[in-house]
Every structure is written in C-alpha cells, then in structure tokens.
Amino acid sequence: MTVARRFFTQEWSALAVAIAIGLATLSALSPAFLTEYNLYVVLRSFCVVLVVAFAQMLTLAVGQLNLAVGALGGLVAIAVGGMMEKLGLPTGVAVFVGLAIGVAGGVLNGLLTVRTGINGFIVTLATASVFTGINLGVTESIPFYNLPPDFVAFGVKRFFAVPYLLIPPVIAALLLALFLARTVPGRYLLAVGGNPHAAELSGIPRDRIVVLAHALSGLLSAVGAILAEAQLGSAQPTIGADWLVISFAAPIIGGAALTGGHVSVAATALAVVLVVLIQNGMVLAKVDPYWVQFLLGALILSAVGLNRFRAIRIERA
Amino acid sequence: MDLAIEAVGKHFPGVVALDDVSFEIRPGEIHALMGENGAGKSTLIKIITGLYQPDGGRLLIDNKESRFASPRDAIGAGVSAVHQERNLIPRFSVGENIMLENLPTRRRLVDYEAVHAQARRFLDLIDPSIDTRAEVRRLSVAQMQIVEIAKALSLEAGVLLLDEPTASITDHEAQALFAVLRHLRSEGKAIVFVSHKLEEVIALSDRVTVLRDGKVAAAGEPIARMSRSRIVSAMIGREERTAEIGARNAVGGVPALEVSGLTTSLGHREVSFTLRQGEILGLYGLVGSGRTELARALMGDARILAGEIRLRGEPIFVTDTPTAIRRYRMGYVSEDRKSEGLILADSIRANIAITVWRSIASGLGLLTRRAEERVAEPLARRLDIRTPSLDQQVGKLSGGNQQKVSIAKWLAAGVDILIIDEPTVGIDIKTKAAIHELIAEITRGGVSVLLISSDMPEMITLADRILIMRDFVLVGEIENERRYETMSRRIMGFIHGEIDMVDAKGQAEANHG
Numbered sequence: 001m002t003v004a005r006r007f008f009t010q011e012w013s014a015l016a017v018a019i020a021i022g023l024a025t026l027s028a029l030s031p032a033f034l035t036e037y038n039l040y041v042v043l044r045s046f047c048v049v050l051v052v053a054f055a056q057m058l059t060l061a062v063g064q065l066n067l068a069v070g071a072l073g074g075l076v077a078i079a080v081g082g083m084m085e086k087l088g089l090p091t092g093v094a095v096f097v098g099l100a101i102g103v104a105g106g107v108l109n110g111l112l113t114v115r116t117g118i119n120g121f122i123v124t125l126a127t128a129s130v131f132t133g134i135n136l137g138v139t140e141s142i143p144f145y146n147l148p149p150d151f152v153a154f155g156v157k158r159f160f161a162v163p164y165l166l167i168p169p170v171i172a173a174l175l176l177a178l179f180l181a182r183t184v185p186g187r188y189l190l191a192v193g194g195n196p197h198a199a200e201l202s203g204i205p206r207d208r209i210v211v212l213a214h215a216l217s218g219l220l221s222a223v224g225a226i227l228a229e230a231q232l233g234s235a236q237p238t239i240g241a242d243w244l245v246i247s248f249a250a251p252i253i254g255g256a257a258l259t260g261g262h263v264s265v266a267a268t269a270l271a272v273v274l275v276v277l278i279q280n281g282m283v284l285a286k287v288d289p290y291w292v293q294f295l296l297g298a299l300i301l302s303a304v305g306l307n308r309f310r311a312i313r314i315e316r317a
Numbered sequence: 318m319d320l321a322i323e324a325v326g327k328h329f330p331g332v333v334a335l336d337d338v339s340f341e342i343r344p345g346e347i348h349a350l351m352g353e354n355g356a357g358k359s360t361l362i363k364i365i366t367g368l369y370q371p372d373g374g375r376l377l378i379d380n381k382e383s384r385f386a387s388p389r390d391a392i393g394a395g396v397s398a399v400h401q402e403r404n405l406i407p408r409f410s411v412g413e414n415i416m417l418e419n420l421p422t423r424r425r426l427v428d429y430e431a432v433h434a435q436a437r438r439f440l441d442l443i444d445p446s447i448d449t450r451a452e453v454r455r456l457s458v459a460q461m462q463i464v465e466i467a468k469a470l471s472l473e474a475g476v477l478l479l480d481e482p483t484a485s486i487t488d489h490e491a492q493a494l495f496a497v498l499r500h501l502r503s504e505g506k507a508i509v510f511v512s513h514k515l516e517e518v519i520a521l522s523d524r525v526t527v528l529r530d531g532k533v534a535a536a537g538e539p540i541a542r543m544s545r546s547r548i549v550s551a552m553i554g555r556e557e558r559t560a561e562i563g564a565r566n567a568v569g570g571v572p573a574l575e576v577s578g579l580t581t582s583l584g585h586r587e588v589s590f591t592l593r594q595g596e597i598l599g600l601y602g603l604v605g606s607g608r609t610e611l612a613r614a615l616m617g618d619a620r621i622l623a624g625e626i627r628l629r630g631e632p633i634f635v636t637d638t639p640t641a642i643r644r645y646r647m648g649y650v651s652e653d654r655k656s657e658g659l660i661l662a663d664s665i666r667a668n669i670a671i672t673v674w675r676s677i678a679s680g681l682g683l684l685t686r687r688a689e690e691r692v693a694e695p696l697a698r699r700l701d702i703r704t705p706s707l708d709q710q711v712g713k714l715s716g717g718n719q720q721k722v723s724i725a726k727w728l729a730a731g732v733d734i735l736i737i738d739e740p741t742v743g744i745d746i747k748t749k750a751a752i753h754e755l756i757a758e759i760t761r762g763g764v765s766v767l768l769i770s771s772d773m774p775e776m777i778t779l780a781d782r783i784l785i786m787r788d789f790v791l792v793g794e795i796e797n798e799r800r801y802e803t804m805s806r807r808i809m810g811f812i813h814g815e816i817d818m819v820d821a822k823g824q825a826e827a828n829h830g
Contacts, residue, residue: 182426191406191417198404201368202417202468203392262408 011255012267014306015274022277030284039161042280048228049272050169052243053250054176055220057268059120060251061180062213063193063260064113067124069247071131072105072218073225073240078135080226081144081235084151091151099222105131106218110211135237144235155230165227172223177265189213194261246275249296253303275299318379318395318475318507319343320365325374327360327531334360335371336531342476342507347498348537349518350511352528353552355742355771358511359401361528362480365509366398367391392418397474399465399482401604405453412436412449415468439467443493459486466494477501478509483517484605495521513603515545515813527551553773553805570594572630573765574734576615579624583610584789588624592734597756597766599780599797601773601808607789608769609652612736615767616649617641628734642672645734648727650720652739652769658723661712665704668711668722669693672730696725700755717748721755728759735759738769753779777804785811 007013026033033039052069059066080098083089089097109127113120157164179186192199192209200206221240228239252258253274254267278299279292321341327334335357342348352358363369365376367385375382378394385391391398405414412433413420421431433449440447444463447456453464462485469477477498483491498508498521512518518525518540525543527535535543535551574592579585585607592598602608613619615626617635626633628645641647651657659668670677670689677688693707700721704714711722720740727735737756741749756779760766770776776783777799785793785808793811798804 178426184420184422184427187409187413187417187420187427191409194406194408195404197402198406199417201366201388201398201400201404203389204417205389261406 011264011307012270014303014310015254015267015270019270019274019277022274022281026277026281026284033280033284036161038280040158040163042276043161043166044158044163044231045276045280046272047163047165047169048224048231049246049250049276050269051172051220051224051227052247053268053272054169054172054265055217055224056247057251057254057256057263057265058176058189058213058217058220060256060258061193061260061263062189062210063196064120064210064213065124065248066106066109066214066217066221067121067244068105068109068128068131069217069221069224070240070243071128071135072102073221073228073243074237075105075131075135075225076102076222077225077229077235077239078139078144078237081147081229082138084148085144085146085235091148095226098226099219102218102220102222102225103215104218105221106215107211109218110214113214114207114210139237141237143237147229147234151230152233155227155233165231168223168227172220173265173269180263180265185209185212190261190263192260193257196260245293245296246272249275249300252300255307271303319377320396320476320507321377321380322361322365322371323375323377325361325364325371325376327357327364327369328372333531335364335528338374338528338531338533339536340526340533341537342509344475344505344507345502346523347502347508347510347521349522349525349540350509350528351513351518351525351548351552352534353771353773356528356552357531358528359480360531362398362400362478362509362511365391365476365478366396366400392472392474395472395475396478397469397472397476398478399469399480401480401484403461403465405461405464405468407452407454409453410450411440411447411453411456411464414453414464415439415449415471417468418472436467436471439471440464442470442497443467444490459490462486463490470497474506476507476509478511480511481513482510483512483514491517513812515548518548519545529554549806549809553802553809573628574615574767575625575627575630577625577627579614579626580622581610581614582620582622583607583614585611585614586790588789588791590784590791590794592765592767594765595760595763596781597760597768597779599776599783600767600769600786601771601776601783601812602786603812604771606786608786609738610789611786612649612738612767612769615641615736616647642730642732646730646732647734648672648730648732648736650723650727650735650737650740652742654719654723659711659719661710663711664708665697665702665711665714665722666690666693666707669696669725669729672726692729693725696728700725700728701751715748716744717752720744720748720752724752724755724759728764732764734765734767736767736769739771740768741770741772741775749775773805773808774801776808777801783808787812 055069056066076098079101080094083094083097084091105127109124112118112123112127154164180190188199188204188209189212191204192206196206225239229235250271251263251268253271254264256263256268275296278295282289282292319342323339325338326336338357338361340361350358350361360369364371367388367390376384383394385394406417415436416432421428421435436449440449443466447460447463453461456464462482466482469479482494502508510522522540524537524539525535525548526533526537527548529552534554571594572591573594577589579588588611590598600608600611610619614621615635617637617640626635633645635641635645655661666689670692673692674684677692678684690707697704697707702718702721702725704718711719714722740752740756744752753775756766756768768780777797780797783795783797784791795807
C-alpha cells in the first residue's frame with residue numbers, strides 16, 4: 001500500500017485535507033489570519049469546544065448520549081463562580097468542588113439510566129432541565145463578575161500564539177487517547193459500546209462501565225465550564241447553553257458510531273479544529289454569524305455521508 | 318469441579334422452557350446435551366452461565382448451593398461457555414476478544430504484546446492460521462466461531478459449556494477442537510457439549526442427557542448404553558401423534574411458484590422446488606439453516622445471483638418487497654410477529670387493513686374507519702379473532718390472536734402465495750390447533766402456503782410435502798405420509814446427513830408409483 005492510500009484509509013484523512021485547504025484559503029485571502037494575535041484568538045476558541053466534544057464522545061463510545069452536557073456545565077460554572085465570589089474560597093478549592101459536581105451529575109445520569117432502564121435520551125433530557133433549573137433558580141440569571149485575578153489571568157495569558165487555556169484540553173486529549181486505547185476500563189468502555197451483550201457475557205460489569213462513561217462525561221463538562229469561565233472572565237449562567245449541537249457534531253464528523261463502540265480522539269479534535277476554522281474564516285470574511293449554524297448542519301451531513309461512502313468502499317474492497 | 322442443577326424450571330410468557338430439569342456434570346467427563354429445536358438446551362446453558370435466573374430449583378457447585386446473578390458470577394466460579402449467538406466485539410482485534418475477560422497489563426496499561434502472545438496460545442490449539450491482530454468483523458463466520466472457542470478456552474475454567482460449537486466450522490477444525498476437549502477431560506475439566514450431529518456425540522462424549530419439550534427425556538445415560546436410535550427416540554418421543562386437521566382438497570398439481578437453481582447473496586446455493594396451487598409445502602431445517610433467509614430472498618429482500626423464479630409459469634423478478642406484495646401477490650408472515658409482523662400499539666382494524674391502505678383510501682387520500690372496517694370485519698369473523706372490538710390494541714391480544722391478525726392482513730391483501738414462518742412459536746396447544754386449522758382453511762380458498770417450521774409435529778400435521786434445508790442448501794424432499802414416527806425419523810435422517818438427495822428422490826418416486 002502506498003503512503004497516499006494508507007493515508008486515505010485513515011478515518012481522519014478527509015478532515016486533515018479539509019483543514020489544510022481551509023488554512024491555505026484563509027491565509028491566502030486574509031493577511032490578518034497568520035498574525036500571531038489572530039492565531040492566539042483561533043487557538044483560544046478551540047479550548048472549551050474540545051473538552052465539550054470529548055464529553056459527548058465518551059457517552060457515544062459506550063452507546064449512550066448525554067443531552068445534559070451544557071446544562072451540567074452551566075451549573076458547574078455558576079457553582080465555581082459563586083464559591084469564589086460569594087464564599088471567597090481559594091481558586092483551587094472552588095475548581096476541585098466544581099469538578100466534583102460534574103462527576104456527581106454524570107454519576108446521577110448514569111445511575112438513573114442503568115437502574116431504571118429508561119432510555120438515556122429521556123434521562124439526560126430530564127436532568128438537563130433539572131440542572132438548568134437549579135442554575136437559574138440560584139443565580140436568578142445574574143452572572144458573577146468578581147472572579148479572582150489569577151483565575152481570570154489564566155484565561156488570557158499566552159506563550160507566543162499558544163494560550164494557557166489550551167493546556168487542559170490538550171492534556172485531556174492525550175489522557176483520553178491513552179485511556180481508550182491502553183487501559184482496561186477504557187477498553188471495557190468501548191467493548192460495552194461495541195456489543196453490550198457480548199461484553200456482559202465476558203464478565204464485564206456493564207452497568208458500572210456505563211456509569212463510568214457518564215461520570216467522565218460529567219467531569220469533562222465541568223472542565224469545559226471552568227475553561228469557559230476563565231475565558232469569559234465571569235461566571236455566566238448561560239455558559240453551556242450552546243454546547244449541544246457542537247458536542248454531537250465534532251465526534252460524529254470525526255466518524256464516531258452512534259451505536260457505540262467506535263470513537264476517535266484525534267478525529268474528534270480535528271473536527272473541532274475544522275469547525276472553529278470555518279467560524280473564524282466567516283468572521284474574517286464578514287459573513288453573518290447566523291449562517292455559521294447553517295454551515296455546521298451541512299458539514300455534519302456531508303461528513304457522515306462521506307464516512308458512510310468510505311465504509312461501503314472498504315467493505316467491498 | 319462438580320456442577321449440578323436440581324429441579325430447575327424456567328417460564329417465559331406463554332411458554333415453559335424448562336420444567337423440573339436436573340442435570341449433573343462431573344469433573345473429567347464430556348457430557349452431551351441433546352434435543353430438538355426448542356427443547357430447552359440453550360435455556361439450560363443460559364441458566365448455568367448466569368444469564369437467566371431459574372424460576373425454581375437449586376444450583377450446586379461441589380455440593381454447595383450457590384447462585385449466579387450474572388455471567389460475571391459464573392465466570393468467577395469457573396464456568397465458561399460458547400453460546401450459540403455470536404458474542405464478539407466486532408471492532409476489536411481477535412487477540413483482544415479472546416483475552417477480554419482477563420486483559421494482561423503492565424504498569425496499569427494494557428500490554429498488547431502479551432494480549433497477542435497469550436491469545437496465540439489458545440488459538441493455536443484449533444487454528445494457527447488466524448491472525449490475532451485482525452479485526453473480528455473482517456473474519457468469516459467459521460473463523461469467528463473459532464475465536465469464540467479460543468475465548469472460552471482462555472478462561473481455563475473448570476466447567477466448559479459449548480452450545481453447538483461445530484455448527485459452522487469445517488470437519489478439520491472440529492477434529493482439532495475434539496482433540497482439545499479430550500485433553501481438557503484428561504486434566505479433569507467438566508465439559509458440556511451441545512450438538513445435533515449424532516456421530517460427534519457418540520464419538521466424543523461419555524454421557525448424554527436428552528431434553529424434550531423442556532423436560533429430561535434421558536438423564537446422563539452412559540453413551541455406551543445408548544444406541545443412536547435410542548437417542549433419536551428420546552429426542553422425538555415415543556407417542557404416536559396423529560395428524561388431525563379437517564379434510565383438505567387433493568392438491569391440484571398446477572405449479573404456483575417454481576424456483577430453480579436459486580443462488581442468493583444470503584448464501585443459498587442451487588435451491589430448486591415447486592409449490593403447487595393450494596398446497597402446503599413444508600420447509601424444515603435447524604435454526605440457522607437458511608429457511609427464513611429463503612423467505613426473505615423470495616420476498617425481494619436479497620440479491621438473486623443465479624437461478625429463476627416462475628409464478629404460474631411466467632418468470633418474475635422480485636426487486637423489492639412492495640413489488641412482491643402488490644404485483645405478484647405474495648405475502649410473508651414473520652416468525653417474529655412482535656417486532657416484524659405487527660404494529661403492536663395500533664388497532665386490530667388498522668393492522669389488518671394496512672396492506673390495502675392504498676386501495677381503500679378515499680379519492681382525497683383519506684383513510685376512513687368505515688373503509689378499514691369493511692376489510693377487517695369479515696376477516697376477523699372468518700379467522701375467529703376473539704376480541705370485544707376491532708379497535709382493540711393488538712399488543713393486548715393473546716399470542717394466538719396476534720398470529721391470526723398477522724395472517725389476516727395478508728388475506729386482506731388477497732395474496733396467492735403466503736410464506737408462513739414459525740406460526741405457533743409461544744402459542745398454547747389449543748390455539749395452535751386453531752392456527753393449524755386456519756392454515757389448512759386458507760389453502761382451500763386456493764392460496765398456496767410455504768410453511769417454515771422447526772416444530773416437527775406441526776410439520777407432519779400440516780405439510781403435504783416437506784423440503785429439508787441444511788446450510789442454505791435443500792438436502793431432501795419427501796411426501797408427507799402423516800405418520801409421526803416414520804416421518805420424524807426420515808427428517809432427522811436428512812438433518813444428520815445420513816440420507817442423500819438421490820435416495821430420497823428415488824424413495825419418493827417409489828412411493829408415488
């Protein structure tokens with residue numbers, strides 16, 4: 001097999017080509033694109049989206065879904081903000097408790113799904129509403145603006161074009177890739193997604209693995225929320241409200257199987273890069289931002305169609 | 318390890334799968350478990366492996382009472398199994414599938430070198446040619462079966478249960494498997510072996526237990542004391558069951574559907590038969606032999622690679638199911654009426670009329686209740702569907718009445734040819750007789766029926782002729798003499814490969830002459 005052919009059998013090959021074309025086009029059309037500051041802006045806008053996409057990717061991997069990613073994120077954001085502003089807790093403590101709330105929310109989703117046997121779609125649809133309700137009830141929609149300066153600084157600081165904010169998502173991506181490829185719980189997670197019945201017959205504690213996937217998804221939602229808070233410099237109750245579509249779009253564009261058992265960290269990350277590049281390109285080209293939504297939909301459809309086509313081609317070959 | 322179950326029962330809604338069954342496996346023996354389709358073998362295995370919970374009775378391990386709440390418990394106690402269904406993770410490698418219960422790790426990470434090396438050891442026992450790094454979904458069915466066996470061996474369990482392990486592998490691989498099993502026996506392992514192949518059972522096992530209709534028909538008899546005919550007798554039962562359905566017209570002999578040399582994308586090879594007008598043609602075979610798939614192919618749900626189908630002498634090309642139904646007036650009553658045959662949440666009226674919605678809709682394309690009733694009412698009466706109202710939800714009917722509705726919808730469509738797949742699974746004896754009467758009745762109106770069934774008495778009661786399918790090939794065709802004992806022996810002969818096609822044809826012709 002030639003190098004080129006091997007490249008094109010990779011799931012992320014189409015994404016990589018699209019990104020290369022996008023980068024070339026943007027830098028050719030707009031001299032502003034390759035400036036250090038614009039690159040910093042672009043990289044900074046990856047951060048939250050990346051972890052949110054990973055949060056959904058994990059539930060997809062086990063054959064579930066999590067409609068509460070954004071709602072749980074919003075709850076964590078205002079909890080962390082409140083702890084820092086109203087209770088005056090140190091940043092580290094507030095962040096730790098925020099992550100714990102994320103895990104607890106995920107465990108709740110998982111346990112409800114596993115114990116009641118109710119479809120995860122319904123369960124997370126309901127808990128999403130519950131989380132949002134608590135969020136708005138506590139804050140009465142008023143953001144927390146007085147966050148500790150070191151926390152806010154973390155959201156703006158950069159090393160040349162690389163924002164500090166990008167460090168947690170990159171670490172998360174590396175750990176996730178290792179987790180899914182090389183650890184026993186990670187393999188079990190994909191096994192349960194790939195064939196739940198077979199996994200159970202192999203002695204894998206299926207229910208515990210489903211709860212684990214939801215718990216990690218909750219944890220990543222919380223990470224996303226805290227990053228968003230640092231990026232904005234304030235704890236907005238609306239954090240997470242617009243996460244849902246992109247959380248599904250990125251793993252799916254990255255070739256995740258909706259039936260479970262197959263996800264790719266690299267392809268999901270590349271999908272995020274592609275979507276954000278397109279958004280950035282549209283801003284540079286002064287396109288009405290409402291059309292970004294339209295383009296995202298078109299992108300999901302074409303990516304899924306392309307993957308299906310590729311799968312059929314490989315089957316036949 | 319000594320494992321025994323005592324007086325175990327298992328009920329499913331409408332069926333008694335196991336009734337007061339006791340079964341004992343001793344260390345150092347190969348114990349064959351036999352029985353016809355639906356006799357309860359797989360249910361028994363699923364209870365021993367913790368997949369099903371028994372309704373009553375006890376499970377003893379080394380004479381201590383225990384309970385397997387899940388397969389995990391059973392594996393923990395040293396019981397491993399190869400089930401009849403495929404149980405592999407399609408996207409994982411062969412090696413990882415084999416070692417899944419027990420992935421070797423180094424510094425908390427999965428050690429893939431060790432995974433493949435260890436999997437290799439177990440795989441080599443049966444087939445060294447399979448690559449442990451290949452993805453399971455790219456393997457052939459036989460290779461997957463071998464991976465399943467290697468996976469069960471990898472647990473090095475005290476009790477090993479194999480549910481039809483040789484159904485899809487070659488003789489060569491089966492011999493390798495038997496050598497491994499004999500070796501395990503010499504190490505003191507207890508092995509339960511389910512097979513329909515009598516030769517294998519006699520050659521391999523020490524004792525045999527036979528199940529029939531969920532009861533024990535032979536309990537752990539030493540194989541030396543069981544002849545093959547005694548095993549078959551235990552499987553089919555002694556009592557002569559007589560065919561009792563109303564008189565039927567002599568079959569006219571005009572061919573309604575002629576299939577010749579049919580080879581399909583589903584795996585059928587050179588299938589040829591003729592269904593005559595007003596006839597009930599039986600299609601018998603074990604689960605997985607390709608019967609339901611043949612029905613799907615005839616209904617346009619598979620690619621025809623070679624061969625011809627003729628309807629009343631005219632060649633036809635069934636491109637898809639709507640064409641089969643509308644243009645060629647063929648219908649298929651699914652074996653799975655709950656998920657494929659009926660819309661459970663909808664009314665009897667709608668379920669019967671669904672096949673003719675297009676033709677009964679008003680000029681504006683609207684469906685009225687009256688129009689549906691005009692179709693459904695006479696059929697409900699003719700088929701004796703017991704219901705207070707045609708508005709009754711189909712999901713709330715008994716299994717027998719549901720089956721009547723799924724047949725009624727095809728009569729509404731006015732089919733000439735009806736393929737009926739396992740019509741009485743999960744239906745009680747009394748209603749079963751009513752369904753049988755109904756099937757005989759519709760043929761009197763000129764409908765030709767292709768009857769698929771694993772239920773031997775049903776086949777012998779209903780069919781005029783019986784085709785026998787094995788591994789997607791028709792291996793036999795016999796006139797039904799309606800004598801239970803002789804017919805079932807002949808059918809079993811074909812299933813177990815003792816009689817070949819030429820013999821049977823000769824015999825059938827001799828019977829005619």
